[in-house]
Amino acid sequence: MSEDLQVSYPSSAAERDEWIVQRRPARAPLDPLQPYAFFVEEECSASGAVLPVATIFLTNRECPWRCVMCDLWRNTLTGPVPPGAISAQIDYALKQLPPARELKLYNSGSFFDPGAIPVEDHPQIAAKANSFARLIVESHPALIGERALKFRDRLTCRLEVAMGLETVHPHSLEKLNKRMTLSQFSEAAKFLCDNDIDLRVFILVQPPFISERESLYWAERSLDFAFECGAIAATLIPTRGGNGAMETLAAAGQFSPPNLEIIESAFRYGLGLKRGRVFVDLWDAPKIKGCIMCHSSRISRLREMNLLQKNILPVTCGHCIANN
Numbered sequence: 001m002s003e004d005l006q007v008s009y010p011s012s013a014a015e016r017d018e019w020i021v022q023r024r025p026a027r028a029p030l031d032p033l034q035p036y037a038f039f040v041e042e043e044c045s046a047s048g049a050v051l052p053v054a055t056i057f058l059t060n061r062e063c064p065w066r067c068v069m070c071d072l073w074r075n076t077l078t079g080p081v082p083p084g085a086i087s088a089q090i091d092y093a094l095k096q097l098p099p100a101r102e103l104k105l106y107n108s109g110s111f112f113d114p115g116a117i118p119v120e121d122h123p124q125i126a127a128k129a130n131s132f133a134r135l136i137v138e139s140h141p142a143l144i145g146e147r148a149l150k151f152r153d154r155l156t157c158r159l160e161v162a163m164g165l166e167t168v169h170p171h172s173l174e175k176l177n178k179r180m181t182l183s184q185f186s187e188a189a190k191f192l193c194d195n196d197i198d199l200r201v202f203i204l205v206q207p208p209f210i211s212e213r214e215s216l217y218w219a220e221r222s223l224d225f226a227f228e229c230g231a232i233a234a235t236l237i238p239t240r241g242g243n244g245a246m247e248t249l250a251a252a253g254q255f256s257p258p259n260l261e262i263i264e265s266a267f268r269y270g271l272g273l274k275r276g277r278v279f280v281d282l283w284d285a286p287k288i289k290g291c292i293m294c295h296s297s298r299i300s301r302l303r304e305m306n307l308l309q310k311n312i313l314p315v316t317c318g319h320c321i322a323n324n
Contacts, residue, residue, distance in 0.1 A: 008248070009175070016177045017066045023244030028075050030059045032085050036075045038093035040100050044277060044309050045134075046198075046232055054100035054132070056093045058086055060116040063109030065140055067166075067178050069207060071243040072108035080115050087124040094128070102134040111137035111161075112147045119147070126154035134158040136200065141180055141188035149195055160198035160232075163188060168225045169218045172209040182225070189229035200233045201226035205266055206258035207239045208249045215258060219266040227275035236266055237281040238288055260290035260298055267302065268311050279306050293319040 010016050030036055037057040045051045062076040090105070105125070109116050117125075129135040135157050139148070144161070152159045165185055167173050173182070192199050203222045206215035219236065226234045238258050241247050249255040263280060270278035285299045294317035301315055 008252070009254075013177060013179055016068065020066050020068055020177065020243075020245045023248055025074070025244055027073070027078075030075060030077060032059055032077060032081045033088050033092070035059055035089040035093050038097060040097050042307060043102070043279070044307050045102070046277065048309070050307050051102055052098070052100040053102040053104055053136075054094065054097050055104040055106065056090060058089055058105060058107040058117070060086065060107050060109070063116070063140070064113070065109075065178060067176050068245050068249070069166075069176060069204065069239055069243070071240070074243070076108050081118070083118045083120040084124075086117055086121045087128070090125065090128050101132065102136065103129055103132040104136040105129075106138050106162075110139040110143045112139045112143040112145075112151070114147075122151050123154060126151065130156045132157050134160060136160040136162060138162040138164075140164070140178075141185050144188040144191050148192070148197065152195070152197055158198065160200055161192055162200040162202060162235075164202040165222060165226055165229075166202070166204045167207050167210065167218055168222045169207075169210055169214075172207050172218075175209050176207065186229050189231070193230040199229065199231045200235065201229070201231040202235050202237055204239045205236050205263055206256070208246065208255035212256060212258070212262070216262050216265050216269075219262070220269045223266070223270045223273065223278070227273060231276055233277040233279065234270060235279045235281050236263065236270065238263055238284070240284055240287065257287075257289060260288055260295070263288065264298070264302070264314070267305065271305070271309065271311055277309055282306075291317055291320050291323075293317055 010019050035056045036059050040052050040054050042050050043053045061080045062073045107116055111117050139161050141163050166176055166178060168182060189199050205219050210218055223234055240257055241250060246255055267280050280302050282299060282302060290298060294315050297315045301312060305312055
């Protein structure tokens with residue numbers, strides 16, 4: 001780490017919070033009675049069938065953990081939503097979406113944070129989710145506990161919880177400001193598995209404080225750890241900038257976004273494990289670094305692999321061959 005960064009990036013969580021917030025761009029204006037995004041996407045299910053999944057990004061308060069790489073706060077509110085608002089948002093989206101078999105409720109934080117999703121709304125949310133075969137929500141490992149079990153007991157559908165592992169690189173994980181250890185993650189994962197709740201894991205590809213040279217190795221080790229913790233699915237997320245803090249780290253040489261080769265290699269490794277489904281998050285795919293001549297074809301290949309859950313022949317590009 002450079003001397004300048006050692007001075008500018010604090011060592012304590014509270015100071016890091018302030019450092020991260022100081023570098024933020026503007027927050028998006030939002031309506032607390034409407035989700036900020038919603039759509040139906042196709043996903044390969046645990047059975048191997050490709051199913052339509054209704055994905056709703058709920059508008060609610062900002063996550064209390066201020067991770068250095070996070071940009072999800074841009075679509076959050078500065079305070080909590082009133083009781084009934086989350087239920088109204090789900091209704092708003094579902095009335096406009098085509099039918100789906102599974103439901104994802106992502107809230108840019110933790111579903112089991114009562115300041116984000118009011119507990120009073122749980123019965124109504126569960127009633128709506130019970131028209132689907134599966135409900136997928138997200139949570140920080142620190143909030144996995146009795147509240148999750150009480151919510152599970154309201155469901156007749158299958159509950160799946162997605163948790164951000166991010167990376168098993170010990171120094172990078174600590175500096176991400178997630179305030180979580182691998183032991184805490186594995187304990188939360190065990191709690192879910194012991195209580196018949198499925199686990200999905202989010203993994204960052206090339207997070208800050210890991211060099212490009214080492215990034216594939218640590219993505220592979222993170223996949224290993226996720227499946228050792230009982231995950232039924234793991235999603236590889238190409239780490240991106242755009243929140244101010246990441247641009248500062250990039251300027252200091254402590255972050256660079258991953259290229260397509262690293263993402264493809266990590267995906268190939270994960271699928272080869274055959275321990276559970278592996279997906280690549282292609283939400284911001286046009287910005288992933290890669291050859292301009294074959295970029296679109298390679299992204300299409302990754303989309304197909306997400307659905308097929310198997311490796312398919314790589315794209316052959318004369319431009320890449322000529323320049324390597």
